[in-house]
Amino acid sequence: xxxxxxxxxxxxxxxxxxxxxxxxxxxxxxxxxxxxxxxxxxxxxxxxxxxxxxxxxxxxxxxxxxxxxxxxxxxxxxxxxxxxxxxxxxxxxxxxxxxxxxxxxxxxxxxxxxxxxxxxxxxxxxxxxxxxxxxxxxxxxxxxxxxxxxxxxxxxxxxxxxxxxxxxxxxxxxxxxxxxxxxxxxxxxxxxxxxxxxxxxxxxxxxxxxxxxxxxxxxxxxxxxxxxxxxxxxxxxxxxxxxxxxxxxx
Amino acid sequence: xxxxxxxxxxxxxxxxxxxxxxxxxxxxxxxxxxxxxxxxxxxxxxxxxxxxxxxxxxxxxxxxxxxxxxxxxxxxxxxxxxxxxxxxxxxxxxxxxxxxxxxxxxxxxxxxxxxxxxxxxxxxxxxxxxxxxxxxxxxxxxxxxxxxxxxxxxxxxxxxxxxxxxxxxxxxxxxxxxxxxxxxxxxxxxxxxxxxxxxxxxxxxxxxxxxxxxxxxxxxxxxxxxxxxxxxxxxxxxxxxxxxxxxxxxxxxxxxxxxxxxxxxxxxxx
Numbered sequence: 299x300x301x302x303x304x305x306x307x308x309x310x311x312x313x314x315x316x317x318x319x320x321x322x323x324x325x326x327x328x329x330x331x332x333x334x335x336x337x338x339x340x341x342x343x344x345x346x347x348x349x350x351x352x353x354x355x356x357x358x359x360x361x362x363x364x365x366x367x368x369x370x371x372x373x374x375x376x377x378x379x380x381x382x383x384x385x386x387x388x389x390x391x392x393x394x395x396x397x398x399x400x401x402x403x404x405x406x407x408x409x410x411x412x413x414x415x416x417x418x419x420x421x422x423x424x425x426x427x428x429x430x431x432x433x434x435x436x437x438x439x440x441x442x443x444x445x446x447x448x449x450x451x452x453x454x455x456x457x458x459x460x461x462x463x464x465x466x467x468x469x470x471x472x473x474x475x476x477x478x479x480x481x482x483x484x485x486x487x488x489x490x491x492x493x494x495x496x497x498x499x500x501x502x503x504x505x506x507x508x509x510x511x512x513x514x515x516x517x518x519x520x521x522x523x524x525x526x527x528x529x530x531x532x533x534x535x536x537x538x539x540x541x542x543x544x545x546x547x548x
Numbered sequence: 549x550x551x552x553x554x555x556x557x558x559x560x561x562x563x564x565x566x567x568x569x570x571x572x573x574x575x576x577x578x579x580x581x582x583x584x585x586x587x588x589x590x591x592x593x594x595x596x597x598x599x600x601x602x603x604x605x606x607x608x609x610x611x612x613x614x615x616x617x618x619x620x621x622x623x624x625x626x627x628x629x630x631x632x633x634x635x636x637x638x639x640x641x642x643x644x645x646x647x648x649x650x651x652x653x654x655x656x657x658x659x660x661x662x663x664x665x666x667x668x669x670x671x672x673x674x675x676x677x678x679x680x681x682x683x684x685x686x687x688x689x690x691x692x693x694x695x696x697x698x699x700x701x702x703x704x705x706x707x708x709x710x711x712x713x714x715x716x717x718x719x720x721x722x723x724x725x726x727x728x729x730x731x732x733x734x735x736x737x738x739x740x741x742x743x744x745x746x747x748x749x750x751x752x753x754x755x756x757x758x759x760x761x762x763x764x765x766x767x768x769x770x771x772x773x774x775x776x777x778x779x780x781x782x783x784x785x786x787x788x789x790x791x792x793x794x795x796x797x798x799x800x801x802x803x804x805x806x807x808x809x810x811x812x813x814x815x816x817x818x
Contacts, residue, residue, distance in 0.1 A: 311768065312758040318698045319750050319757075322705020326713070351743065370702065377670050384565040384666075498569060499659055500614060502621035523736050528743060536747075541754050 309548050316541050317363040317370075320356050324349045324371035328393075329378055349375075350396060350487070350517045351524035354479050357397030358404060358411040358529070359536045361543035365401060369394035385498045392491030396483045396517070403478035404471075405546065412537060413471045414530030422466050424526075427476065430459045431522045434481060435515045475529065484517035554677050554685025556785040560587070561673040563792040568665040570799045573808035574658045577665060584668040593675040600671075607667050614663050618656035619648065626651030679703040681779075688779045694768050701757070708753070709746060716745045 328349035349371060356364030372393035376386020404411055417423070437452035464473055492509035495501050501509065536542050552560075568580055588595055595604070626649030634645050677685075683696045721727065725738055802809055 309768070310758065311761045311766075312754060314694060314698050314768075315701060315758040315761065316751070316754040318701035319705040319708075319754055321702045323709045323746060323750055325702075325706055326709050348739070352747070355747075374702075374706075377673070382666070384562045385569070500663065501617045504623065505617055505621040524740055524743060527740050528747065532744060532747060536751065539751055539755065541751055
């Protein structure tokens with residue numbers, strides 16, 4: 299046979315070990331983040347949730363194993379540093395979703411997770427990303443305060459910035475990462491992460507938006523400032539290891 | 549307490565946590581909290597030592613935020629209104645209105661008390677079950693070996709990364725990297741450097757550990773693997789789990805009829 303055959307590799311110990319170790323690392327970061335930057339009045343919520351910075355890269359590198367690692371690290375956080383107890387098992391879905399949203403987007407769109415490959419005009423791209431993050435934080439306030447005009451202006455600015463990014467660096471991966479890996483992941487986890495404690499009586503619905511904005515803004519900053527450079531510099535190297543997951547589980 | 553099966557202890561923690569959320573009467577929650585203390589005392593672990601005291605005080609301070617949230621954000625109208633005012637009003641659409649009544653105080657106290665009860669249950673779990681007990685216990689109730697191994701590695705991972713984090717940080721500090729007295733962008737940059745090193749180490753450790761597991765020939769789906777430590781579940785374990793489940797069902801009933809566990813027990817004897 300002269301042609302090379304594609305070999306399908308199933309789930310191996312490497313995936314399980316990577317999940318376990320990633321859970322340990324993420325749990326440590328999560329506990330640290332909740333201690334250094336808590337968001338009152340919600341226990342277990344951090345304004346600078348450092349663990350979020352590794353949830354998105356982990357899910358893009360390890361597939362659903364990365365999402366599972368995010369979930370269990372949040373369960374550990376829930377047990378160790380919040381009063382949620384058994385509710386942590388549901389609350390932790392917020393961190394599962396944080397990794398799942400970009401993973402689904404990348405896999406369904408069949409995009410390459412290496413956002414740093416052939417990256418053009420890095421400096422300008424990072425400046426636009428920083429402006430987009432500030433713009434999105436203002437947009438979240440506009441949503442909470444029910445100011446449609448401000449919200450609409452923010453939306454238009456966000457679209458212009460994203461188009462600008464695409465003009466600077468015409469890459470599907472980068473665009474998907476910004477929309478789903480930063481914005482989508484932050485909003486998805488913020489909504490679940492605040493709604494669950496309130497639904498179980500740990501907070502009042504009147505404080506919902508205060509919590510959502512705190513969570514969303516914190517995740518947005520961490521994802522853009524820490525997760526993005528990690529994705530840019532590490533994805534190429536991780537893809538060369540046998541631990542890298544190409545599909546969902548293997 | 550040490551003679552109970554780890555699965556029974558886990559059931560105790562999880563079922564009582566759910567019950568603490570379900571019980572409608574605050575008095576019942578207070579008794580549940582007292583029961584928590586009894587459980588912790590039975591473990592004979594010095595929870596009033598310096599190390600534990602820090603954890604408990606830290607949690608109680610965090611719990612104040614739950615009380616404040618309900619105190620200032622819930623607007624329960626009661627029989628007595630202590631204070632009422634509008635703090636923020638934006639475009640007549642969004643307002644932060646404070647109403648402190650006897651009901652808001654009751655609700656804030658009730659939620660805080662439930663949170664404290666759940667915290668002490670978790671504390672009981674951490675002092676009464678070691679990671680080794682947990683894994684051997686899970687193994688003896690036929691939880692797959694692979695899952696037990698993953699749980700064990702997660703606990704190892706936690707302490708391993710804690711050590712590695714400090715090693716990397718100290719290595720950077722010896723090379724002149726400033727962590728404390730520096731600007732925020734520099735701090736973020738330093739953290740990224742630590743993260744990158746940690747991630748690379750994590751993947752390295754993954755390859756090493758999985759190679760070592762595979763070299764030992766440990767299969768992922770093994771039904772007949774034997775364990776050195778074996779904790780069988782005894783009759784008393786089944787009895788306690790049965791009692792817990794019965795208590796859970798009764799608590800759901802009490803929640804529906806808005807009754808009190810304590811008063812219904814007193815009613816039985818009168």
